[in-house]
Amino acid sequence: MEIRFIIVTITGSLMIIYAIYCMSLGGTHIKGKGWVSKQEAPKSYFFNQALYFILGLSLIFGKYIR
DSSP, X not given: OHHHHHHHHXXXXXXXXXXXXXXXXXXXXXXXXXEEETTTOHHHHHHHHHHHHHHHHHHHHHHHXX
């Protein structure tokens, strides 16, 4: 059970790190289009940022919520 907790925590941390990376460059990756800036696809950018942060935080703190 400890190994699962470590893997889930690392995965959540990587998702948040990727969200911060995308935020610092001002863009995101969209399937079929590749890397696009926040100005080119603002809805996709904000959706992806919210998704990365919410999933990352839920993976990290999910064990404590139960």
